[in-house]
Amino acid sequence: EVQVVESGGGLVQPGGSLRLSCAVSGFTLNSYYMSWARQAPGKGLEWVANINEDGSVKWYGDSVKGRFTISRDNAENSMALQMNSLRAEDTAVYYCAREVGPRGQNVFDIWGQGTMVTVSS
Amino acid sequence: IVLTQSPATLSLSPGERATLSCRASQSLSNYLGWYQQKPGQAPRLLIYAASNRATGIPARFSGSGSGTDFTLTITSLEPEDSAVYYCQHRGTFGQGTKLEIK
Numbered sequence: 001e002v003q004v005v006e007s008g009g010g011l012v013q014p015g016g017s018l019r020l021s022c023a024v025s026g027f028t029l030n031s032y033y034m035s036w037a038r039q040a041p042g043k044g045l046e047w048v049a050n051i052n053e054d055g056s057v058k059w060y061g062d063s064v065k066g067r068f069t070i071s072r073d074n075a076e077n078s079m080a081l082q083m084n085s086l087r088a089e090d091t092a093v094y095y096c097a098r099e100v101g102p103r104g105q106n107v108f109d110i111w112g113q114g115t116m117v118t119v120s121s
Numbered sequence: 122i123v124l125t126q127s128p129a130t131l132s133l134s135p136g137e138r139a140t141l142s143c144r145a146s147q148s149l150s151n152y153l154g155w156y157q158q159k160p161g162q163a164p165r166l167l168i169y170a171a172s173n174r175a176t177g178i179p180a181r182f183s184g185s186g187s188g189t190d191f192t193l194t195i196t197s198l199e200p201e202d203s204a205v206y207y208c209q210h211r212g213t214f215g216q217g218t219k220l221e222i223k
Binding site: 044047050100106112114 | 154162163209215216
């Protein structure tokens, strides 16, 4: 079965750090771009970051640029999101998602169930 | 690019037809996806490239449009279609349309 499973969420104080992980199975990770997206409580979807097949190209949303770092380990079938300098507005469910389609036409066809990150003192 | 969805909320009865709109601030050609999200669940891809159904999506769901104006149509509504629907282009999502089946 094709699936992605997030882990690593939790409660963290403002200014703190957290590392999220995404474990994939059922497909060859090194053939796909991968993304992180998030959803604040009661709000819509926001794309956070993505990474190309071999990890050499990374893109970030403006709201997390300079604070978050995306990475992947194809040999371990995993992806990660290192989140530093966390703010209250980073509170959200974080989703790992697989991208498909040509660049510029990409969509997210496989999503995990998400992991909750709460930034609060 | 900004994606604007309308209406914000749509309330219809079972068996009716739903028409959801997504308007882009600049031309997207046909590079648009649609997603369904039910409460407490992850989003699910419905449509890619504006009009192509994703794997396992019923034929009741159809997408159309190009350029700046796109439509998701759901025919013969069922109670299980109650959800929030999002359009997406690259790293941008619309704000969503909440569909209620009363």
